[in-house]
Amino acid sequence: MSAPTYDLGKLHGGMRLPANKLASTHDPIRKMPLPAQLILPIAQHVGDPALPIVAIGEQVLKGQLIAEPGGKLSAPVHASSSGTIVAIEPWPVSRRYGDKAPCIVIDCDGEDRAIASVTDQPAWESLSANELLARILQGGIVGLGGAVFPTAQKLMQALSCELKYLILNGVECEPYISCDDMLMREYSAEVLGGARILMHALGLDLCYVVVESDKPQALRRLGEQLALLGDARIVLKQVPTIYPSGGEDQLVQLVTNLEVPSGGLPTDVGCLVQNVGTAAAIYDWIVQGKPLLSRITTVTGDGVVHPMNVEARIGTLVADIVRFAGGYTEHARQLIIGGPMTGKAMSTDLVPLVKASNCVLVLSATPSIGAKSPCIRCGDCAAVCPVQLLPQQLYRYSCADDEKKLRLHGLTDCIECGCCDLVCPSHIPLTAEFRVAKARIREQADEKARAERARFRFEARNQRMETEQRAREQQLAQQRDTARQAGPAEIAAILQRKQQQQDGD
Amino acid sequence: MTVEFTRSEAPYLTPSVNVADMMLQVLLALVPAILAHMWYFGPGILFNLVVAAIFCVAGEAFMMRARGRDPMLALSDYSALVTAALLAFALPSLTPWWVTATGALFGVVVAKHLYGGIGFNVFNPAMAGYVVILVAFPMQMNLWVAPSMGDIDYIRPSLAQTLVYTLTGNLPEALSFDAVSRATPLDAMQSGLRNLQTYAEIRANPMMGDFGGRGWEWIGNFVAIGGCWLLLRKIIRWQIPTGVFLGLLVPAGILYFADPSTHASPGFHLFSGATILCAFFIATDPVSAATSPKGRFIYGLGIGLLIFVIRRWGAYADGVAFAVLLMNMATPAIDYLTRPHIVGHARKQNTP
Numbered sequence: 001m002s003a004p005t006y007d008l009g010k011l012h013g014g015m016r017l018p019a020n021k022l023a024s025t026h027d028p029i030r031k032m033p034l035p036a037q038l039i040l041p042i043a044q045h046v047g048d049p050a051l052p053i054v055a056i057g058e059q060v061l062k063g064q065l066i067a068e069p070g071g072k073l074s075a076p077v078h079a080s081s082s083g084t085i086v087a088i089e090p091w092p093v094s095r096r097y098g099d100k101a102p103c104i105v106i107d108c109d110g111e112d113r114a115i116a117s118v119t120d121q122p123a124w125e126s127l128s129a130n131e132l133l134a135r136i137l138q139g140g141i142v143g144l145g146g147a148v149f150p151t152a153q154k155l156m157q158a159l160s161c162e163l164k165y166l167i168l169n170g171v172e173c174e175p176y177i178s179c180d181d182m183l184m185r186e187y188s189a190e191v192l193g194g195a196r197i198l199m200h201a202l203g204l205d206l207c208y209v210v211v212e213s214d215k216p217q218a219l220r221r222l223g224e225q226l227a228l229l230g231d232a233r234i235v236l237k238q239v240p241t242i243y244p245s246g247g248e249d250q251l252v253q254l255v256t257n258l259e260v261p262s263g264g265l266p267t268d269v270g271c272l273v274q275n276v277g278t279a280a281a282i283y284d285w286i287v288q289g290k291p292l293l294s295r296i297t298t299v300t301g302d303g304v305v306h307p308m309n310v311e312a313r314i315g316t317l318v319a320d321i322v323r324f325a326g327g328y329t330e331h332a333r334q335l336i337i338g339g340p341m342t343g344k345a346m347s348t349d350l351v352p353l354v355k356a357s358n359c360v361l362v363l364s365a366t367p368s369i370g371a372k373s374p375c376i377r378c379g380d381c382a383a384v385c386p387v388q389l390l391p392q393q394l395y396r397y398s399c400a401d402d403e404k405k406l407r408l409h410g411l412t413d414c415i416e417c418g419c420c421d422l423v424c425p426s427h428i429p430l431t432a433e434f435r436v437a438k439a440r441i442r443e444q445a446d447e448k449a450r451a452e453r454a455r456f457r458f459e460a461r462n463q464r465m466e467t468e469q470r471a472r473e474q475q476l477a478q479q480r481d482t483a484r485q486a487g488p489a490e491i492a493a494i495l496q497r498k499q500q501q502q503d504g505d
Numbered sequence: 506m507t508v509e510f511t512r513s514e515a516p517y518l519t520p521s522v523n524v525a526d527m528m529l530q531v532l533l534a535l536v537p538a539i540l541a542h543m544w545y546f547g548p549g550i551l552f553n554l555v556v557a558a559i560f561c562v563a564g565e566a567f568m569m570r571a572r573g574r575d576p577m578l579a580l581s582d583y584s585a586l587v588t589a590a591l592l593a594f595a596l597p598s599l600t601p602w603w604v605t606a607t608g609a610l611f612g613v614v615v616a617k618h619l620y621g622g623i624g625f626n627v628f629n630p631a632m633a634g635y636v637v638i639l640v641a642f643p644m645q646m647n648l649w650v651a652p653s654m655g656d657i658d659y660i661r662p663s664l665a666q667t668l669v670y671t672l673t674g675n676l677p678e679a680l681s682f683d684a685v686s687r688a689t690p691l692d693a694m695q696s697g698l699r700n701l702q703t704y705a706e707i708r709a710n711p712m713m714g715d716f717g718g719r720g721w722e723w724i725g726n727f728v729a730i731g732g733c734w735l736l737l738r739k740i741i742r743w744q745i746p747t748g749v750f751l752g753l754l755v756p757a758g759i760l761y762f763a764d765p766s767t768h769a770s771p772g773f774h775l776f777s778g779a780t781i782l783c784a785f786f787i788a789t790d791p792v793s794a795a796t797s798p799k800g801r802f803i804y805g806l807g808i809g810l811l812i813f814v815i816r817r818w819g820a821y822a823d824g825v826a827f828a829v830l831l832m833n834m835a836t837p838a839i840d841y842l843t844r845p846h847i848v849g850h851a852r853k854q855n856t857p
Binding site: 012017175249253259260261262263264332333334336340342344345347361363365366367369370374375377378382383386389392393408418421422423424425426429432 | 509511512513516517519522523524526527584623624625791792794796797840844845848
């Protein structure tokens with residue numbers, strides 16, 4: 001088997017957090033039975049929502065396209081099982097913390113009949129980059145690490161850059177989440193297969209598969225699979241278990257020692273990062289013709305009876321998934337979709353599982369830690385900030401609403417990883433504070449842009465009126481000049497014209 | 506079963522540290538030094554501590570009430586006690602209570618709460634209070650009991666006598682101040698050098714120890730033990746102590762090696778006065794210090810340098826309080842100029 005390599009760049013700060021992953025990695029991934037109903041949000045990705053192309057009452061098959069990409073940056077939605085479209089209506093979604101957004105509701109017929117797949121596809125090795133990208137777009141594949149950026153568009157953008165590495169992100173640094181770990185253990189062939197397809201599409205000769213050191217079994221399985229594959233272009237890399245090394249920019253820095261420019265993308269430094277789950281989804285779609293209809297999600301936390309990883313259809317209600325995992329314990333107070341550092345707390349468990357949902361975390365009530373007290377500027381937050389910001393200064397300027405200083409101190413570079421919150425002795429919710437400050441700055445920028453446009457219009461109007469005024473004055477002056485230079489004959493003619501006008505009135 | 510879910514913002518993990526714990530650890534770290542101080546200078550520091558604590562806490566409670574807030578909010582973080590402890594350390598072991606009280610009240614009421622309370626004070630409260638009494642009560646602040654080194658003719662005020670002095674400002678007839686008080690080693694060094702004595706001559710005085718003054722240097726060691734523990738616990742970080750030591754010892758070393766007869770050695774500077782206490786406990790007050798890592802080093806460096814300048818050419822034998830207050834004023838500028846490189850931004854040398 002191939003041994004992982006260790007030579008790494010440096011990442012500033014970060015934290016060693018209690019992993020809490022063992023509870024959900026005891027058992028293999030459990031396949032969840034088909035639910036009676038599937039709720040499919042039309043916006044499961046970054047960008048424009050997909051546009052439904054089915055009517056209520058229509059019968060659909062598993063894998064059938066039910067909403068097509070709704071804009072330049074968008075992804076399609078497929079029916080995750082066969083059944084009848086019963087509604088297209090607003091439904092609570094995790095993206096909006098349990099508030100409603102448009103969804104397509106399918107009553108499953110339980111037969112799970114798949115749409116006839118195109119079987120005579122040529123092997124992916126013979127497809128061009130453009131053909132592969134078009135296929136990936138059709139598969140509805142989006143980044144499964146949580147950002148859900150449409151993969152085809154990400155690859156399209158990457159093709160226009162000078163790339164050096166493909167990086168597969170198997171770091172999964174947030175506590176509790178273990179779906180990528182389990183995926184790498186059980187589907188290592190798919191992950192590496194996806195890596196090869198991506199390398200082929202991008203014309204790359206080097207792929208790092210990066211895994212955190214707390215996943216020895218995943219590393220071993222990948223190593224064995226890699227040895228079977230005998231592909232020397234794929235290198236397994238082990239990184240220390242430090243949160244947030246799985247952030248895209250942080251991972252690039254860790255692997256290549258290059259900093260992704262502020263406001264830029266990893267492709268600016270020659271890297272394309274894909275989650276291991278995305279790679280496996282690409283393999284499933286391109287090689288096996290299975291579009292992205294299900295995903296592995298971790299159901300865990302002290303609010304769940306049997307923490308585990310389940311493979312569930314996209315559109316399954318989170319309430320059903322928790323029930324499948326034994327239901328809630330009596331401690332269950334918080335339902336979080338995503339991890340404990342960056343996830344979103346839901347108001348209801350009637351939200352469907354979407355492509356982004358890597359974890360269903362049910363926690364007991366947060367222990368009371370007392371009210372926040374004033375910042376004592378201890379600087380512990382600056383010590384853990386992976387972007388090397390000074391959160392204590394940002395907080396001070398955020399309280400003062402000093403936009404200029406906030407920009408100077410890099411507020412927009414904050415990745416909202418939450419590390420500063422966890423070390424703050426004054427218990428200040430810094431990340432939440434910065435989210436608000438960012439929104440405020442965006443608003444102010446919009447306001448400024450609007451004011452700028454209004455000013456521009458106003459000035460243009462003034463100028464126009466000035467020009468017209470000047471033209472009118474010039475005309476009058478000219479008329480006066482002609483009148484002054486006019487001889488008796490012309491005067492008579494003018495007088496006659498006036499007379500005629502008066503007669504006409 | 507339906508479950509009611511509470512909705513809050515990420516992250517959902519909670520911090521395991523709090524300000525009160527940090528302050529308590531600072532107090533704990535001072536215990537060895539307090540014991541050492543009592544060994545060499547008698548129980549005076551205990552009375553100073555009690556008086557300072559009473560007035561710091563009372564001052565804080567009064568100001569919180571005056572500002573319309575719950576006094577417990579401020580008192581429960583123990584920062585007033587840290588101020589009291591640092592002030593008590595700065596005082597001679599024999600100090601009348603009203604002197605201590607003046608310093609404590611000025612530090613907490615004016616320097617801390619008039620600026621907005623913890624987190625907003627520009628100046629280190631303990632040092633601000635100390636400077637006020639240094640200027641207002643110069644006589645009392647210069648009466649230092651000689652450290653006990655097991656000398657036969659050594660006279661030390663007893664516990665009762667210390668208490669009486671603290672309460673009344675008078676010593677019994679038999680114990681005149683001339684009998685118990687001595688110039689501090691820093692005083693002796695400063696005036697000796699000014700009277701054109703050589704460093705070696707001054708060092709010949711039996712009050713001088715191996716490096717600093719006898720007794721003083723050992724208290725310094727115990728302060729350093731507490732300081733190192735705070736470093737290990739990451740309550741303080743290395744930048745400020747290192748800066749203070751380098752800022753003081755490098756110029757002292759250069760001058761000493763250039764002319765050892767007219768300059769005190771770096772060892773003397775390190776183990777005299779409040780150098781070590783300043784480096785680990787006073788300059789490291791996070792609120793009034795610079796806050797960026799590089800800024801903290803520069804802040805410490807400035808304090809060390811100012812201590813050296815004041816000791817060598819200034820009007821005061823030790824310069825810690827003035828050095829700290831002067832650098833407090835410089836922190837906004839230091840923080841502005843020492844912003845760390847933000848990941849993803851152009852490095853400074855790359856920009857014109």
